[in-house]
Amino acid sequence: MEQLSRDFLARADQALAEPERAANREALGVLMPELRRAAIGALGGRKAFEKLREELRVVREHSLANLAHYLDEFMEQARKNGSEVHFAASAQELNERVIELCRRAEARRVAKGKSMITEETGLNAALEAEGFAVCETDLGEYIIQKAGETPSHIVGPALHKPESEIRDLFLAEHDLGERELAGAPEMVAEAREVLREQFLAADVGIIGSNALIAEQGLSMLVTNEGNGDLCANLPRTLIICTSIDRVLPRAVDAMTMLRLLVRSTTGQAVSCYTSFYGGPRRDGDLDGPLEVHFVLLDNGRSDILDSDYREMLQCVRCGACLNHCPVYMSAGGHAYGWVYPGPMGSVLTPLLTSLEEAAPLPDACTACGRCEEVCPGAIPLPDLLRDLRSEKFAAGITPQRWRFGMRVHAWLCERPRLYQLFASLAVGLLHRFGRRRGVISRWPMAGGWLTARELPVPAAGRTFMAMQRSARASRGSREANQ
Amino acid sequence: MSASEAERSIMVRLRGLAQAPSATAARSELARIAPRPVLSEPGDVSATCDSFLERAKANGFSAEAVAGRSEAVHAVAAYISARQNHRRFVAGHDARLAAMPWRDAGLLPRFGVATAEDQIAVSYARCAIAETGSVGLWADRDNPALNNLLCDAQIILVNAGDVRQSLNGLWEEREFSEAAGGPRGIMMVSGPSSTADIGMQLVLGAHGPRAVHIILLEGRA
Numbered sequence: 001m002e003q004l005s006r007d008f009l010a011r012a013d014q015a016l017a018e019p020e021r022a023a024n025r026e027a028l029g030v031l032m033p034e035l036r037r038a039a040i041g042a043l044g045g046r047k048a049f050e051k052l053r054e055e056l057r058v059v060r061e062h063s064l065a066n067l068a069h070y071l072d073e074f075m076e077q078a079r080k081n082g083s084e085v086h087f088a089a090s091a092q093e094l095n096e097r098v099i100e101l102c103r104r105a106e107a108r109r110v111a112k113g114k115s116m117i118t119e120e121t122g123l124n125a126a127l128e129a130e131g132f133a134v135c136e137t138d139l140g141e142y143i144i145q146k147a148g149e150t151p152s153h154i155v156g157p158a159l160h161k162p163e164s165e166i167r168d169l170f171l172a173e174h175d176l177g178e179r180e181l182a183g184a185p186e187m188v189a190e191a192r193e194v195l196r197e198q199f200l201a202a203d204v205g206i207i208g209s210n211a212l213i214a215e216q217g218l219s220m221l222v223t224n225e226g227n228g229d230l231c232a233n234l235p236r237t238l239i240i241c242t243s244i245d246r247v248l249p250r251a252v253d254a255m256t257m258l259r260l261l262v263r264s265t266t267g268q269a270v271s272c273y274t275s276f277y278g279g280p281r282r283d284g285d286l287d288g289p290l291e292v293h294f295v296l297l298d299n300g301r302s303d304i305l306d307s308d309y310r311e312m313l314q315c316v317r318c319g320a321c322l323n324h325c326p327v328y329m330s331a332g333g334h335a336y337g338w339v340y341p342g343p344m345g346s347v348l349t350p351l352l353t354s355l356e357e358a359a360p361l362p363d364a365c366t367a368c369g370r371c372e373e374v375c376p377g378a379i380p381l382p383d384l385l386r387d388l389r390s391e392k393f394a395a396g397i398t399p400q401r402w403r404f405g406m407r408v409h410a411w412l413c414e415r416p417r418l419y420q421l422f423a424s425l426a427v428g429l430l431h432r433f434g435r436r437r438g439v440i441s442r443w444p445m446a447g448g449w450l451t452a453r454e455l456p457v458p459a460a461g462r463t464f465m466a467m468q469r470s471a472r473a474s475r476g477s478r479e480a481n482q
Numbered sequence: 483m484s485a486s487e488a489e490r491s492i493m494v495r496l497r498g499l500a501q502a503p504s505a506t507a508a509r510s511e512l513a514r515i516a517p518r519p520v521l522s523e524p525g526d527v528s529a530t531c532d533s534f535l536e537r538a539k540a541n542g543f544s545a546e547a548v549a550g551r552s553e554a555v556h557a558v559a560a561y562i563s564a565r566q567n568h569r570r571f572v573a574g575h576d577a578r579l580a581a582m583p584w585r586d587a588g589l590l591p592r593f594g595v596a597t598a599e600d601q602i603a604v605s606y607a608r609c610a611i612a613e614t615g616s617v618g619l620w621a622d623r624d625n626p627a628l629n630n631l632l633c634d635a636q637i638i639l640v641n642a643g644d645v646r647q648s649l650n651g652l653w654e655e656r657e658f659s660e661a662a663g664g665p666r667g668i669m670m671v672s673g674p675s676s677t678a679d680i681g682m683q684l685v686l687g688a689h690g691p692r693a694v695h696i697i698l699l700e701g702r703a
Contacts, residue, residue: 024682031682059516066508068496073505081666087489097485139688140679156679163681184680188688195689200598218667226631226675226690232667233627244492249512252519255649266678270541270614273690274670282666284623286574286595298488302495 004337008360012331021160032323035267057378059253070214070247077217081279083292091121105237107203113228114138115208119339135198137227152333155319205231209242224272238289243297245313260376264318314377321371343371343381362388431461522651537615541673545696559587571602576624595626603629607640613648616672620665636691642700
């Protein structure tokens with residue numbers, strides 16, 4: 001997938017100019033926090049959530065610290081179950097492995113379940129370039145594949161598509177004659193019918209994995225549609241593409257993760273289908289794949305493991321940080337210009353690609369802290385973003401005028417009296433120019449900031465420090481009078 | 483880089499980063515910091531079943547409890563009659579399904595794997611989970627996975643004695659190898675197939691069954 005993260009600001013502007021494509025996102029921003037809150041409440045409230053995420057954090061940290069041991073165990077068990085395990089160091093290698101496996105299976109048609117790893121590697125384009133017919137089967141992924149677009153959310157990839165656009169797309173793409181497609185139920189029914197044919201005709205199924213379980217050599221997949229299970233059980237070859245950091249030691253650890261994952265993703269207590277795949281069809285089985293392959297991708301994850309950013313590998317890809325992020329809600333997923341949007345994407349993208357290519361992303365944060373609060377992996381996302389900003393500054397990637405501004409700010413911060421003097425001058429000016437309207441909507445060098453918002457005028461015309469000083473003085477004189 | 487070279491180079495790097503000196507040491511450390519929870523806690527079977535049925539209904543299943551096999555067969559017949567004008571359905575070769583008195587209710591099962599033409603499948607769950615209102619279905623020679631996916635509607639029978647309190651209960655049988663006779667997989671189903679990908683509107687029947695009916699066999703005569 002082509003990376004366009006450098007154009008974050010321009011792409012965010014573009015998203016702001018398309019309010020009809022923001023409607024679902026805005027609804028999600030209101031609905032998901034409510035659903036999540038209710039789900040956490042049913043779990044036993046915030047304390048229960050904290051306890052559970054601490055349990056998960058401890059296990060995930062341990063798994064990552066001993067990844068080699070648990071990957072060894074996973075490989076041994078998976079091979080015992082009859083599966084084959086392959087490694088890929090880079091995105092290109094994963095694509096090559098999958099193409100090789102598809103050729104080995106003499107495949108022509110591939111049915112795919114939703115997989116962010118294969119978005120990361122650009123697998124669809126690679127397969128199509130080799131002549132394979134690839135069909136995404138998750139409804140959201142199918143919609144954007146047909147539209148020739150990229151996902152805007154890691155859980156709801158077609159979140160940016162209004163119902164009317166999807167209707168027009170289906171009417172144009174499905175050769176099913178005159179019909180109305182009045183609403184979502186009719187469109188879902190049509191997609192079900194069209195995709196059923198794809199499942200039945202597919203030679204290879206490709207899916208992702210939410211977790212690998214070392215103890216039993218299993219892969220866990222969580223879906224609501226059931227398309228992943230059809231991809232896993234109908235075609236004669238199943239390929240599971242995931243990354244090396246997904247491994248958990250025991251099935252009970254996967255259950256801890258599941259309790260947090262689904263509540264954080266959709267606000268449900270559990271998703272409709274949670275499936276565990278152990279290997280190919282066995283003697284006497286009437287269905288199931290004849291071959292099962294795991295392709296495990298590194299693509300920079302071992303570098304992250306060996307860095308100060310290893311906590312990022314605790315991410316379970318639930319999307320909760322996106323749903324609670326004011327920047328994501330305004331800018332939308334496409335602004336981030338690569339596979340992973342929102343706070344998790346702003347950390348992960350520079351780590352998996354480069355800080356230069358993803359330069360604006362660490363700044364795409366208001367430091368409100370909601371992402372860290374809701375993250376089931378307890379990832380300190382604002383801290384990691386701040387560290388990336390420091391790295392960017394140190395590496396000279398931050399633009400020259402920002403660097404100059406920050407140097408001036410740092411210089412002033414080291415001289416508190418001067419800082420206070422400038423602050424009182426600025427506050428006085430703001431008060432003088434804005435007191436009549438109560439807000440300021442234009443200010444030199446703040447055009448960008450004030451385009452979509454107004455700045456409240458400091459009511460007293462004094463700085464916080466000055467107000468504190470007077471409050472303290474009047475308290476002192478009151479006490480003296482008593 | 484070939485797959486084996488990639489495996490070697492990635493694993494060499496990860497071994498260098500591993501904290502515990504051996505897999506055994508890692509396992510001991512895990513047992514110390516996160517002891518394995520009890521898989522099935524003893525509890526009041528009736529309360530656990532009530533809790534399972536309540537959560538199953540909240541998940542979008544329809545559900546009922548019946549006394550035994552004979553009542554279950556009639557419950558299956560009633561459900562099928564309400565949905566289609568014939569009495570045929572598909573079921574796996576699970577011995578528990580084969581032993582049901584289907585003819586008593588005039589039902590005509592076809593034992594095997596579901597095809598796209600089948601309308602209703604009947605399956606027998608290995609367990610149910612009260613914590614989430616889910617049923618655990620094995621994928622093995624007697625229980626084709628496609629029977630849980632291809633039909634418009636599915637009826638799932640489960641014994642009250644197999645209702646477990648928590649998700650951990652799904653793992654009472656931990657062996658998955660073919661040699662040990664384990665299943666090739668498990669499907670935990672927690673509601674009819676659904677999607678909210680169009681206009682964030684919840685629609686049932688995205689790919690799998692649009693409706694799933696749970697029949698809990700209480701084991702009374």
